[in-house]
Amino acid sequence: MSHQALIIDDEPDILELLDITLSRMGIESHRAPDLKSAKLQLKENHYDLCLTDMRLPDGNGIDLVKELQTSKPNLPVAVFTAHGNMDTAVEAMKAGAFDFITKPVDLELLRQLVKSALNASHNKTEASSDSEHLIKGESDQIRELKQKIVKLARSQAPVFISGESGSGKELVARSIHQQGPRAEKPFVAVNCGAIPSELVESEFFGYRKGSFTGAQSDKKGLFQAANGGTLFLDEIADLPLDMQVKLLRAIQEKAVRAIGDSTETKIDVRILSASHKNLPQAIEDGTFRADLYYRINVIEVLVPPLRQRGKDILLLTDFFLNQFAEETQLPKATLAPEAKTALENYDFPGNVRELENVLERAYTLCENNLITQTDLQLAPIKHNKISKIETPSNPSPPTKSTNAYDGSVSIDEYLEEIEKEILLNALEDNRWNRTSTAKALGITFRSLRYRLKKLDLDND
Structure with a gap:
């Protein structure tokens, strides 16, 4: 069936x-010159996709978008x-439009849009499994978040x-991607603050x-x-201002120009962005452009902090402890009541x-697979220093990493x-005897084994 x-x-x-164009893609199309005839056809027929102009003789396309949302x-x-x-x-996408395309119509972009829209229309039944897999939790806040992700996945609107x-913003972005029509295409994540300012343009647009x-x-x-x-x-708040201008243009034009290239390349990319900073405040401070903010923030999603998620804390705890045990092939630890x-x-x-x-550290240090309150070490850390390891036998201190941290890594x-x-x-001081090494370091044998696995030093 076409x-x-x-x-x-x-x-x-x-x-x-x-x-x-649509017939060449194997799609049967019906035409409507105004809203009245369009609404009549929508009642009489089933459609997999609707393309509408904004300005019509008897109304506005945005009104139709809002009506179809219901x-x-x-x-x-x-x-x-x-x-x-x-x-x-942006107004149309806020109203619920799947995507937009500018006139005169670029047929290549139109075909890409149509393919994405048809995928969205026919992949609805697979919606929530990926979100359940990536985002753990049963609290009301997380249930609401998962429901919102399902809705956002059907759209191509930019989401902030x-x-x-540490609240899980990238997991939300991955969930939106995996449940949408682009799930089989790349998901590329970049930390804007980790790219040196002089390399940002080449990293974003190539050369x-x-x-x-x-x-x-x-x-x-x-x-x-x-x-x-x-x-x-x-x-995204960490992007330099000059790069914010170029990013805005790429989003608006759906095209990029590599450094050293004389022509632009059309791109079909959905933009998701995140920040822990207050962007409206950054706009007031002059460090973030207001026009870019309104382009990336068509729809905003707030990820709740863990302290507001109640029972999710123990659910996540169980998940992480299972994960640690699987990764290290060691027995799973349990939590003492306190x-x-x-x-x-x-x-x-x-x-x-x-x-x-916290759990990874406690899992490493606990005795007899039981994590106590002491193992959690939840007291606030006032000084960001590396603690000296006290050892009963006072083994020789390491001789290599004596330089102060210089920020190069x-x-x-x-x-x-x-x-x-x-x-x-x-290990060298104790002739690679692990039992003796653990004793010399003042840690359990289990803790030593875990650390060796974690650092790829376990050759067994």
Whole structure:
């Protein structure tokens, strides 16, 4: 059975062009020159896709979008807008439009839009499984979040995901991608604050061979890598102002130009973004552009902090403990009653990421597979220093990582290197006898084994 589409436009030439284009894609199209005839056809026929102009003789296409959100919520509706009229496009997507395309119509972009819309129309039954897999929790806040993700996945509207650090913003972005029509295409995530300012443009848009010193071959940018899929811009507030201008243009024009290239490349990318910062405040401070904010924040999703999720804390705890046991092939640890109470009463300023780190440390240090309140070490840490390991036999201190942290690598990589050297030196001092090494370091044999596996030092 072929797909059916309804095209609504008062220009006969546009209707003819779209009809021909869709028929070549194997799609049967019906035409309507105004809202009245369109509504009649929508009552009489089933459609997999609707394409409508914004300005019609008897009304506005946005009104139809709003009406269909109630009467036919699973019907993807794309709107045509005049070139450069992004405010109208944003208004339509806020009303529930699947996507927009500017006039004059770019047929390549139209085909990509139609394919995405048909995928969205016919993949609704698979909706919630990926969200259930990625986002753990049964609290009211998480149930509401999952329901919103299902709705957002059907649209192509840019989504801004706000929330505290460690609350799971990237998981929300991945869930939106996996439940939408782009699920089989790339999901490209980038931390905007981790890219040096002088490299941001080349990372986003790519470059051509010879465009600057060191450009010895063509390189695709993040937009090209995500073409057909989703580009997730994490910590978007950290982008330099000059790059914000170029990003805005890429979103509006649906095209990018690589450094050293004379022509633009059309791109079909859904933009999801996130930040733990207050963007309206950043706009007032002059560090974030208001026009970019309104383009990326067509729809906003707030990820609740862990302290507001009640019973999810213990549910997540069980998930992480199962994960640690599976990764290390060691027995699963359990929580003592007072440890459960301590977790439930803790604020978790670092949210889910902090819970995972707390449990990983406790899992490593606990005795007899039982995590006590002491193992959790939930007291606030006032000083960000590396604790000295006290050992009964006073083994020789490591001789390598004596330089102060200089910021050349991430702090996690730096600490891992220190831990590796401590373990290797202790193993050498004890002739690679693990029992003696664990005793010398003042840790359990289980803890030593876990650390060796974690740092890829276990060759058994």
